[in-house]
Amino acid sequence: MSTPLAGRAALVTGAASGIGLATARHLAAAGAAVLVADIDADGAKRVAGELGGAAWIADLADLDAVDRLGDFLAANRFPAPDILVNNAGLQHVAPIERFPPERFGRLLRVMLEAPFRLVRQVLPAMYERGFGRVVNISSVHGLRASPYKAAYVAAKHGLEGLSKVIALEGAAHGVTSNCINPAYVRTPLVEDQIADQAAAHGISADEVVERIMLAPAAVKRLIEPAEVAELVGYLCSPAAASITGASLAMDGGWTAH
Incomplete structure (x- = not known):
């Protein structure tokens, strides 16, 4: 494939498996240097080695660790990301009255607060360069609700709003922000x-x-992870410069009802 992202650096969270792994591979093949972020140390190091990138071992529920991204980049001489893919996620299924509050809080930290904290750290360098791509792996549950998934649905709905604010603030600086909304992958x-x-x-x-x-x-x-990765790659490309603030459904027609 061509290398439209040559010279760019990308941070992909949850990149040791699933959508994150497929995305990291796709961006690397497009020429980007990839920072593989995951709580799975062995997986992150394996993927980073495969792609010639770097591994950032981080529990995104630990917000102090998230805030130390800059220290990691400096210590490892990894460039400030031009591309941020907020992909890491987890699930807990239970009726609200039996939903553990600590699990609710952990899901929101990983899937909403950590993306906010990462974005606020990478935006200044993106603004300075006049180029940036923020891709948030949301879900059909960012557009629709399902019972027993209170934390996941709340986090994804919040991520949708955050993505739109980033889009509005970043537009004048060459930064786009979009959500991808897959059904079950x-x-x-x-x-x-x-x-x-x-x-x-x-x-x-x-x-x-x-x-x-x-x-x-x-x-x-x-849906296969590689299908989502293809859409991430397009959104990160120069051709997608006018797509921002969007929520792109990849849901097999779920939201057509």
Whole structure:
């Protein structure tokens, strides 16, 4: 493939697996130097080694650690990111009255507050260069709600709003900010949900996918991580300079209802 991102640096969170891994590989193939951020130390180092990038081992629920990004960049001589992909996420499924408050708080820290803190650190250098791309991996649950996912839905709805504010503030500086809103993607997070749902409902994994996960969608299949990565790559390219403040549904027709 061509290398439209040659000379650019990208930070991808949750990049040791799933969408983050596919995105890190895609951006590296497009010429970007990639900083692989993940709580999984072995996974992050393995992916960084594969891509010739660097690994930042960080628990994004630890906001003090998130705020030390600049120290890490300086110590490892990694350039200030031109591209930030906020991808890291986790899930907890429970009715509100039984939803542990500490889990609710952790989900919001990882998927909303950490993206805010990362953005505020990388924007000054983006503004100075007159170029920046912020891509937030939201979800169809940033556009629609589902029962038993209070923290995930709240975090993704908040991320949608944050992304739009970044877009409005960054436009004059050559910085775009967008959300990608996939339905269920074939990732370890979703595979775990399938197993949990199968056990809870007493049905097979295939039945969970067909009868529960894909019920609202017109396209009856899981999305592959590489498909999401392709859209991330486009949004980071010069061709997408006028796309900002958008929420791009990749949901198999879920939100067409």
